[in-house]
Each structure stands twice: as structure tokens, then as C-alpha cells.
Amino acid sequence: MKHPEGLIYSKEHEWAKIEGDSATIGITWHAQDALGDIVFVEVPAVGAEFKQMEEFGVVESVKTVSNLYCPVSGKVTAVNPELIKRPEIINEDPHGQGWIIKIKMSDPAEAHKLLSADEYESLLAG
Amino acid sequence: MLKRTPLYEEHLALGAKMVPFAGWEMPVSYPSGIIAEHLAVRSNVGIFDIGHMGVIDLSGTETLAFIQYIATNDASLLSENECQYSILCNESGGAIDDILVYRLKDRYRIVANASNTDKVLAHFNEQVKKFAGINIEHRSGLAMQSLQGPKAKDIAPELSGLKHNHCADWKGMSVSRTGYTGEDGFEFFVPKENSVEVWRGFIDRKVQPCGLGSRDTLRLEAGLPLYGHEYNDAVGPLEVGYSWAVKFEKGDFIGKAALKNRMVGKKLVGLKLSEKAVPREGYLIKVGGKVVGQVSSGTFSPTLKTPAALAFIDKEFSRKGQAVEIEIRGNLYPAVVSAKKLV
Structure with a gap:
């Protein structure tokens, strides 16, 4: 499976890795594959707050631009510093090195509204 | 139903991402990605399936007069086996399409954009009524391939002496030294039954397959206009800065009066x-x-x-x-x- 177990997924093709009340967020393997070579990520400042599925940034590939939606509500605690110099790490390792932001969740129960890896892959197979 | 070029299965085998484009199902990129494909063409060599382009042959005694009337450039300047860039204007000086006009031994050949081929054919069929004995033939049995990059001539060394904007016969097909990337290269008019063999000949020699994504970034970097972006019904050669391809002195042509008075x-x-x-x-x-x-x-x-x-x-x-x-x-x-x- 291209989308690892243990992460949870949004229908807008973001993933979240939940550890306590912290969520690490990125875009899925499928999303980066559909976008192609990623050249720029516009990210929020640390401290910014988002509601679940609110837009938090954009990702630009050579071909197109796509909005990023925050899969869980909360406050940004970190932004991946590597993305400024090497946005292509999202293509290389979308679920690992290519993470985009970390969020301190305001409502951890929201995670249940997201999809498991199996459910996400079924959605893609649609 | 989307149309497919004879290379459809080859693209799938190479892992291409296919997208609908102008009624065709075409590769946008291969697993190497748009950037790698682009850089291969800038520094080395790449091959594009452009089998979606419209190839239209015109023959008959009044063909030159017809082309002079429908297109802005002066086709009378062409020698045999030479081609030129030209624009099909409407009466108001906007563009119906931008094309290449080839003078071949016994005919002229027009290469039109895939997105405009049907419109161009309809336009020709209408305008041809003003002329006698012109035969319009949509050559859908030919599927073009484009070999582009500074090392294209090393892949086809027999063609290294071919002049830019000229064509020759090569391995049973026409080829011209033209392209849409800003690099040296060749465009092949491949009979469909030979498409796969010709394509594999390039792939086997490690030529990078390139999709529509890099075709677009390459032409954009080279400042080459694309119909639907830099041209449309209302925007023609003068806005694009291509007055060099509009020859007012050659006689009457569609759009001439409007272009002469056009304020840009x-x-x-x-x-x-x-x-x-x-x-x-x-x-x-x-x-x-x-x-x-x-x-x-x-x-x-x-x-x-x-x-x-x-x-x-x-x-x-x-x-x-x-x-x-x-x-x-x-x-x-x-x-x-x-x-x-x-x-």
C-alpha cells in the first residue's frame, strides 16, 4: 500500500499522524503523484490557528497550484524548515521527511472524522 | 470518447500519466517528472509524441494562391522542402490558429494545433470555395513525433546537415528540422503503422520520453506562443509581436485590412x-x-x-x-x- 497504516487521511488528500494532542500533517503519496514536481509550499506562521478542513496553505507544482486543508483543528506549533530549500522532499518522502506542519489539536476527537489507510485507498479506487 | 495516438500503449508501458488534451488522451509526464524531462531537452535530447497535431495536405493548381489568402506569411518565398511559421487570421485580425506551412514536391502541407484542427478544416472547406481545384486532405494516417535537444542530431546523424525549417525524406518518412522547445531538433511525419517502431528506436537509444507538461514549460521558457494562451479569436500576431510573420506587401489575405488599422x-x-x-x-x-x-x-x-x-x-x-x-x-x-x- 502506498498509504501507510497508522496515519489518518482526509478526503482532500492530507494525512495526519497523531501523537497525544499533537498532529503532524502533510499531503498523501497520491496527492504528490497527481501534482507532479513540487516547487513551492506556502505555509502558515507558527501560532496560526485553523479549524478542521480550513485552508492553511498552498502547494505549487510545475503544472498547477492546490490548496492545503487542515485535517484537524488547532494551533500551528512547527513548520517544516526544509521545505523552503527543498520542496521536492514532498515528492521524495510524502509521509515522512515531507511533512508540512505540526498542530496542537484543540479537539482530538475530530480525528475520528478522518479516514483509515484502507478507507482512503478505497476512496481513491472510487 | 478521447482519441488515442498509435503510441498510447507505449506511454502506458513507460508509466506515463495520461490526461485529456484537446480531445486526445496524451501523456503529461513520465515517472521521471516534468523537470527531468525538461532538463533532458535543454541539455541532451527528448522525444515527444505529437500525434495529436493536425496534418493537412493541400494540392491543386491554385494552392499557393489559397495559402497566400488564408495565412499571413508569404508562402511564395518557400523553396521546395522548406517550411515557415504563419498565422491563420480571422477578418478582425485575431487568430484562428498558428501553423507551419510546408512546401513539398507536389503539395503544400499545413500543421495545425490539435485543439484547432477541426476548426481549421472547416475554415479551409469554406474558404476553398473561392478557389478552383484544390484538394484538402486531412492526413490522419500520419502521427508526428518530435525529437528535441542539442543532441538530437547525434541520434539521427544522417540529418545533421538538414537546414533549419527544411525537410527531407528519412527512413521512408518526411522529417523537418523544426520544433517547439527553443532547442535544435526534428519533427517526423510518421505513418501510423510505423509509429511504435520509430518510437522504440528512440527509447532504446535512451532518449528521454517527454510529455505535454515539459512541452509547455519548454515552449514557455523559449517565449513561443500557444493558442488559447497567447492567441485567440481576438488576439492575433501583432499583439504577440510576430509582425515579421505578417506580409502586407504580398497581396490580399484574410484579416489584412483589420491588421493594418489595428491599434495594439x-x-x-x-x-x-x-x-x-x-x-x-x-x-x-x-x-x-x-x-x-x-x-x-x-x-x-x-x-x-x-x-x-x-x-x-x-x-x-x-x-x-x-x-x-x-x-x-x-x-x-x-x-x-x-x-x-x-x-
């Missing part, structure tokens, strides 16, 4: 950006808060490693070096006007 307030220029946000088609260009133009094509330039664009901009602000701002998602990003040819 905007000019097509290149724009270079220093920050990473990418300008896209339709984004506004501002100077001192005032809108002075609009992006017609924008991308991330793999060669410059920065975003870049083609844009129509008020003449007053179109000089090289002019500082402007591009509005991207509500924020203004600095850009500098450059020549259309960005690299």
Missing part, C-alpha cells in the same frame, strides 16, 4: 520572478497599485529555477527591466519584464 495597446513580454510563488494564467500585473497587464502563461521555470511567465502588458510598462508586481492569491510579488525568450 499591449505587448507580449516575459516576466521573471525572484520569489517562489508561481504566476498562473489570468493573474493580474500591477504597477503602483494600477492593473497594467495579465499573465497569459505561467509556470516554474526548470532552467531558471524560479517562476516565470509570459504576459500581455501595457506598452508603457513593457520595456525590459521594468519592475512590476504580480498578484498571487491576494499578495503582490515583485517581477521584472524581460524578453519573451526567457532563457
